Every structure is written in structure tokens, then in C-alpha cells.
Amino acid sequence: MNINFTLNGKGMELDVDPMALALDVIRGLSLTGTKEGCGVGVCGACTIMVNGSPVSSCICLVGTLVDKDVWTIEGLAEKMPELIDSFVEHEGMQCGICTPGQIVAAASIDSVGASSPEEVKKYMAGNLCRCTGYQTILSAVEDHVAVN
Amino acid sequence: MSERRIDAVAKATGAAKYTADVVLDGMAHVAVNRSDFPSALIVKIDTSVAEKVEGVLGVFTAKDLPVAVNLYGRRVFDVPILVNERVRRVGDPVAAVVATTREIAEAAAELIEVTYKEMPAITTAHEALESNAQLIHDRPWEYKGAVVTPETGRNIQSLETHGSREAAEAALRSAVHIIDETYTTPGDHQGYIEPQACIADYSADGSLRVWATNKSPYRLRDVLSSVFGLDPKRVEVMPTILGGDFGGKGAPGEVPLCTALSILTGRPIKMVLRYSEDLLSTDGRHASEIRVRLGIDNEGKLVGGIAEALLDGGAYAGFKPVNTVNLHGIVDAAIAYRIPEFFVESKIVYTNNQPKGHMRAPGSPQAAFAFESAIDELGRRSGIGPIKIREINLLSEGDVNPYGDTWLEYRGKEVLSLATSQPNILDIPKGWLYGEGVALYARSMAAVPKTSLRLLRGQGGKVIAEVPIPENGAGGQTVVREMIRSGLGLNSDQIEVKQVSTSLLPTDAGVGGSRVSLGVTVAVADAIKLWKEMPPDQDAVEVTTNEGSDGPSGAYSAQLARVAVDPATGQLKVLEIISAVDVAEIVNSKAHQMQIDGGTVMGFGFGVMEDLLEDAGQPWALSMGEFKLPNVADIPKLSTVLLHGGKGVGPNNIKAVGELTNCPTGAAIANAVADATGVRIRQLPVKAEAIYWAMKEGGTK
Amino acid sequence: MQSTDTEFLIPTSVSEALRNIAKEDAIFLGGGTSTALLYKTRMIEPARVVWLGNVGELKGMFASPTEVKIGSMVTMAEIAADREIARLLPGVSSAAGVIGNARVRAMATLGGALAHADPRQDLPPALIAVDAKVSVRGGSSSREINLSDFYEGFLETVLAPDELITEVTIPIIPNRHSSYLRYTPTSEGDYPTVGAGASLTFNGDGKSISTAKLALCGVGAVPIVSSEANLVLAGTTGDDSVLRRAADMVREAVDPQDDERGSADYKRDMAVVFAYRALKACLVS
Ligand SMILES: Cc1cc2nc3c(=O)[nH]c(=O)nc-3n(C[C@H](O)[C@H](O)[C@H](O)COP(=O)(O)OP(=O)(O)OC[C@H]3O[C@@H](n4cnc5c(N)ncnc54)[C@H](O)[C@@H]3O)c2cc1C
């Protein structure tokens, strides 16, 4: 089936199985910044942005992306360099496997309008990190929220 | 001021390539059919349906493997690549499907029909020891690398003791107060977010290239060359980035299987575990049951102690890398204290559970939970108090520890006093019970491991450092850059640090035991020295360091947990964990702090939520839906106080920090719960439900 | 990838969707969060998937003084963010705001959240406590079902395979206060051990209770509705001892199972505690 959507700002027309997972389709396009962790919607390593909201690409059937505006870490890195800088400056990472998901989640935070530290925590609670203890990630996201 | 990490931009932009991101031409994918039974004989494997699935390139069983002996391991070679006759755990690999896509391979693997004849299963460590227990392995002493003999006892993987049981028992008989309690912890998983993955690419000319989520490339190379009879020079483990390790990525994992399949099919073979498969089939933390007996005299001084640990090693011993095939954290349980007569036994048994391996400070989180709970109980019951009893018994200058060593310095009392003297600015939920608990951990500084490294002249005055090991997130490569930067007076952008394949450097012992920074720093310091003396016509220096040690020393951490408990439900909120950490110099302060925070959060997870739910021979927590890891909303306030001025080791005068703060947390929390509620929880994770029922029954601290 | 033979249809109207579903093994798809999980683990292999994402009719959310209507394709995040719903139906608002994580909330739809019928789900008790009705359209007929009568068993509802949830209607009753509380002792990112939705409607005097509603999740194969709570509370002023007595009635109504979120005995006790707290929250709200 032909599926049209915008990916990182560019129109896309793909001939794919609509029942394929967005994660696999995106990674199949060599956009490997989107990671597979838990595969069940819990960890957030596979987070992509769909119409401004965070989505688990590991449980997202690609057919549901028809006509949507989809962003991955690769596109957001170019579109939101300050957010990347914020994670780099705060060292919001160690092994880095969760990092693209954390950043895509942070980029989508306006979708829920989280602004207080408690709201930021509640919102970011869906993105697990096993390495950092979260403090540097929180600082990076809070900076981003404060600037926006 | 520390400069930003070397890998930050690549990781933040998604450009960093991990093993699962590697794609080779002609690559095929593999999925494994795994045993559903903890213990059974394979009667028949019918692969005919799976073979016919479109896209399937081949279905393979143990009979097809191109090996003389179908076994591998890190030290003991007792793990089958594919099981031939007898499965010994749920998740044992029985057959492998190679297909053009991962999804086809997975779907076809489910179509393999395996007929089993069930055997009795041993699903607890206690059952394994019964005199009539089924033998999990008939002759375990015959495995390559085995440390047991026919006399060691039934179903034993490893047995280590230290001290004299008789002397310790005699000392306990003379004690005025005694504690004798048993503490248990469940099977756990490292919880790295990147599931294990690998690619093996064998060429007809006898060379093999491997990409793997493996922290010990040189060990992996050696295991592969030994299993497949390949020339080690022709086995090349390629550089990669690790998406977290925490001890779980040292074993060969699925690399032997993928290598075999690559040999058989002539294609590069890729396998990326689903997380559920990773939870089922890798090598997590041993479940433990530790009985601790401690006795004090009427001044509160410890006169003797015994710690007996029974650990569930699961179906194979092959995931433990050290010579003893044991967990030194167990034996080291009393390392911070002055105990004239101390006996410890660490017994690891085979069962039909998942095999277990190393996880961040192997054995220590279990031992610290048991020992630091016991001493706390003894302090409370004797009326001396939990802090005082530690102060009385912590080692101080000139003391000999229970293992006969005299450390350069003992800083237990100082970290304890720092952790317990921080202001409390918490809001305690109304109507909840509040309590505080402390726990302490000391870790001997591991010997400096063998490693090697090369510095090269690059373009435009650049210096390229080639290192042998993958970056696991701890920041080892950034440390290398920082040392070169200051050692050679360069700017960061004039230095490139990169991992190279195993063919390009002589050796490395692998990441682990907080040794990365240490081993590498020794090598970098040596290399910088050589570089400065390098004649202008030379382009590179290469160093190989030998195993060494800077004299017996160690590092300490003490944690204070502040908790609140809802008396109506038993719900536990850990409000704050204060970590007081013993440090010398700090090379990169942000990375250092993240080791402290990340460790504390992992200790918190072990303390209150992580559990593979192993029961009846099967882990039931098979996805992150059930295997819960702490998220940012779950975690307490993390506070750190550093005890500066310690005597470090190595050229940078550092103390290892990566395995300090994940160890005492469970005990600190349980001790705080006892303080708040009066009930003692001796089983991790500390569950609201356990507190609730214990409070209903009414308990004693 | 795994099977290329599942048809994927994207209707743009309810009537088209109903025509599309008339096929053996056809299913509706909302946000797809639970369907994708089942599909990727090969638990379901539908012949046809009818995705409702482009059916504009199902995306409305309206609040009037007498009722709130929420279309079945409205997401959890949209419900949680809506100010009117937060004001009129705080329990529903907070239940929608705690489900899973931000990504699940962004994707999961009201229709999917109700039809999935996992008894641990948060939204059903919150909605049952405020008398939600489910509007359903089938090929030839349409009907309204009280949400309290909607569940038949674990992952089972009264819906026929070709019936579509179009919207949920919640009556707005003056002097009614509602709440939803969940208990997640292990991790906030977990399904609840127990969740309790409650409402208390007061008489004109503002003090005496005319009707009480109480529903629970996590403690049975379906959401548990406690009709006894109303018997105990109606006509009283909701004194603490009466609230406790009403809450205690759920002990008999629930039928929990032992699992990793608690033993059956513990869940039963927690059901009582959270029933009480949810009722109490209606007094102060
Ligand atoms: C990681 C994770 C965590 C979760 N945590 C929680 C939690 O804490 N609390 C909680 O309550 N839930 C939780 N859930 C479950 C979640 O609520 C459901 O997955 C979600 O609500 C389903 O909605 P959907 O729109 O994605 O459904 P879909 O997957 O699209 O559909 C689910 C079912 O409903 C049917 N369906 C969908 N729309 C309609 C319609 N309009 N008419 C008729 N049938 C329809 C589908 O055919 C399918 O059978 C969690 C889920 C995940 C993945």
C-alpha cells in the first residue's frame, strides 16, 4: 500500500505494508537514531514525534501515519539545535541509547504544556534511562522548557 | 571544569551507531526457537513447516553445528550453542531459523515443533542441594574451565569460603548480643535499554568479523577462536558503542550461534534480541539467600561473624568470568568492619533457572543488603543504635580487615558521618510514618587490568588515540581525551579517540569492575610519556600495560535513606537518598556525578521494584511492562556529599566510583522502613504489601 | 513485513467504516496501542483493519450544561488536557492523564480504551462512576449501553464484531462531585494494583447525599461496580464512619487475583482503602 506522510519536513510516499511498525520502517530508511528498546511501549527509546506529540514507534502501525507530520531525532537535530546543545551541555547521557528518545520526547513537550518541574517529571516519566540517574536529563529538559 | 563528553553530539543527534544499526550486504537474520520447559529431553525436532516459509534460508539444530564441542562460556565452557539432547532452562536455544528478514525468522521459529519429554525440574537453590536432587549436569567437573570436582557436592557451580567456621562459631558463642537472620534477594536483570545484538560475518577464507554488544572484545575473540578452531589473528571483533552494560554484556551471548550460522550459510548473520528474549535468555543477577550471624561484646564490639550465601546460578556457570566462578562481592561482605573471627561461604548452585552472571558489583548488592541489614538490626536490638554500632566497628587507621589486608586508608566513619549529618528539608506526606536508615559499602580497588593503546599522528597536528574497548557510557574515551589534552597541552578538537578492532591492538581485559578508567589511565599516562620522547620520524607509540596493583586500598560510600510509609497501605515512598562518597581526584566531574546518581537509582530499583519474578523454573517478568525499572517520577531526591582528599590509585590519583552507590541502597531503604514502622523487611524488593502485612502482625525492628 | 495480506482501510465516515467492517476477521483500529502489541506478537492476525483515524465525526468533544460527549477517536491526552472536562469530570480527567505514559496517552483513543477491556484499565471505573453511556452503531442498528453493563469478561465486551463505538455521553448532574484514584505501589508507570472511581451527588441542601457511585479496576475480570455504596450512603451526610462502611462493602464485591501487583488478599484490602479515599475525595472536591 502507498502511504503518504511528511518525514522530517519532507513529503514521503512509501510502498509498505501498513501493518508494519513505524519503528522498522523508519530504521529501514537508514534513520537509525530511533532505537528499539523494550518493544512494548514502555521505555521510550523509539520515540518519534507525530503531529507534535510523542509516539512509541514500536507500537505504532505505519498505516496510522497517513497524512501525518512525522519527525525523528535526525530531523529534530537539525530543526532544534538548541535542544541538542542543551543535552550536550548538561551531558544528559551516558551510553546514549535512550538519548534520541529523551530528546524527541523533550521536543514534543509542548503537546501537553508541561512547565513546572513536577509536570516535566511526570511527562518525561515515560522515557527510561538506566545510566544517568536522570538528573542531567532533567536539567536539559528544564532548560529547554524555560527557553521556550 | 570538565569538558563536554566526546560522544555527546553523536549520541544526541542519533548519529552514533550501535550494533543493531549495522547493516551488511547480503545479511540474513536469525531467530531462535527456545525451550518452554525448565528441564526436559528433546525427543524430536520437526523443522519441516518452518523450512517452507517463504524467505527462510535454513533451519538449524545442534546436529548441524560446525564445531567439535558444542559448548562455550566465559570461564567454564558449559553453555551449549544450541541444545542437542537436554534443555536445562526455559529459554534454552533449541533451533535457529535463518531468513531474509527478522520478522520472517521469528514467525518461522514459532512453527518449529519440538517434542519434549519432561524431566523433574529444580527451581530453587535449596532443592538443588538435596541429596537426591536431580543432577543438572551429570559431570560438571569435566567442562573446560570447571572449578568443581566430584567431591565439591551436588549441583555446585562454585564454592568459596574465607576464614574459619569453627573459630567464628566459637567467637559467636562468647558474644553478649547476637543477630542471626536470613535475607533474600531476587533474580534481577542489568536493565540496559539496548537489547543484546550481534553480527557474524564469516568468509570462506577462514576469517571472521564480528560486531557485538560485548564489552570484552579480546575475550570474545579468544572464545570464538577456541570454539570454532579459528586462528585468533583472523577473528576480528569490530568497534561498536554499547547501549549500556552493567555487567551483562561480557558474555559471548549469541555470537557463537551467529558465527556457526554464518559458517553454515556463507552469509553475514545478524541477531537482535527482542527485549523479552533478553530478559529470558541472558545473564542477570543471582538470586540470593544469605544468613548472617553477628555477635558483639558488652562494649558493642563485634567478636565474630558468619555469612553463608546460597546463590542460584541457574542452568549454566559459563556466564561468570572470574577464576573462582564466584562473586567476590559475597566473600567481601565484611570488608568495612573489624571482626576478629569472620567466616564467609559463597555457594553457587546449578538450578533449572536462567543462568546468572555479573551485574554491577557482582555479589555486593546482595551481600550489602544482608550484612548492612543485620548490623542495623543488631544495633537496634542491642540498644546501641544503628549508627553507633557501625562507628564502633568500622575499621580505622592501621587496622587489618577480615581478609588480612591493611588498606592505605579507611574512610568508613567519615562517609557515615557525612551521610548522617545532612539537613532535612523534606515535606513528609501527612499521616505517613517517617524514618531514616543508613547503610555502608566499601569496595577494594581492583587490580589495574591489562590493556593496550596506541597514539598516532593525525592530519594537521592532530593526535589520534586508538583504544581497544567500546565506550559503554561511563565516559572512558572522554577520560582518554582529557588526559591527552592536559598531558600534551592540546585542545579537545586536536584529539580524536577511537576504538579499533581486535586486529589492531594487542590486548585488553575488557570493561568491568570499575576498571575502565583505571586501566586506561595507566596506559594513557605511559603513552603520553613515550609520545613526548618520540623521535620526529616516528608516527606512533603503542603501549601494553600489565596487570598491576597500587597496594591494598579501597573506596567507601554511605547512604542515608529518608522514607515515608503510608500506614493504611504499606506504601513506601523513598523521599531522599543521600550518598556520601569517598573520592580522591575526579577526572570528569559530570561523568563522576552520573555514576553516583545512576548507581543510586539502580540501587533504588533493586531495593524497591526490580524482580525477574522467577518461579517454577521460569522468569515471569518478560517485558518492561512487568520488569519495572525506576523512571524519573519514581526516584527519590538524590543528594550527594563528596568526601574529598582520599588516596587514589593510578596516574590520576582516582578512586573508582561506578560500583559504589548501587550496593548499599537496598539496606538503607529496609533500615529506614524499620525505623519508620518498626517492622523489618528481609526480602528485596521491599514491597508495600510486605510492609502492610508485617505492620498488621506487629513487628520488631 | 510479517504479513502483507492484512487489508488496511481508511474510511472517512462512520457509515463507510461500518461498511468496511462487514468482513470476516475485520477489526477496528483506534490508536493501535494494544492492537499493535497483539499483532506484532502474532496473537491476532486480522484479515482487514479498519482504521478510524480519518473519521472526523468521531473526534468531537462537546460540553453543555447537561452533558459531556466525547467522540471515540478522542485521545487520552486530549481528554486530560481539556479544561471543561477537568472542571466537570475531574475523575475522568485524571484517569485519562495517568494512563501508561505520555506516548500511550497521545495515541490511545477513548474507543480503544473502552473496547480493549483489560480489567486493570483506569478509564472505565472513572467513567462508570459518572454514569457514562456508550453509543454504539452497527450495520443496521444503533444502541446506547451503560458503561456499567458494557463488560462481560477479561478482554470481552458486549460489542458485536461489527459494532462501532461512536461516542461516550456523560450526564452532568448538579451537585455531583467525582474523583478517581489509582494505587501504583511499585512504579508510577505501572498498571494500578487497584483504581477507584467515585461520585457523590448531593441534595439541594448541599449536605445530604442523594446518590453515590463507586467502581473499581484491577480487582476482578471486569470493572467492579459497587451498588452497595449507594445503599449505605444515600440519605446520609457522608460522615467518615459512613464512608468507611460504604467502602468496606467493596470487600465482598471484588474478585481479585494474585499477581505481581499484589496478592488477592492485599488487593481486597487496598480496594477498601481506595474506595474510601475516592469517596472522601468527592467530599472535598
Ligand atoms: C505501555 C502501555 C502502558 C499502558 N498503561 C496503561 C495504564 O496504566 N492504564 C490503562 O488504563 N491502560 C494502559 N494501557 C492500555 C491502553 O489504555 C490501551 O492500550 C489503549 O487505551 C487502547 O486504545 P487504542 O486507541 O490504542 O486502541 P486500539 O489498539 O486501536 O484498539 C483496542 C481495541 O479496541 C477496538 N476498538 C478501537 N476503537 C474502537 C471503536 N471506536 N469501536 C469499537 N472498537 C474499537 C479495537 O478493535 C481493539 O480491539 C497501556 C498500554 C500500553 C501500550
Ligand code: FES
Ligand atoms: S522500544 Fe518503543 S517504547 Fe521501548
Ligand code: FES
Ligand atoms: S544513557 Fe544509557 S540508558 Fe540513558
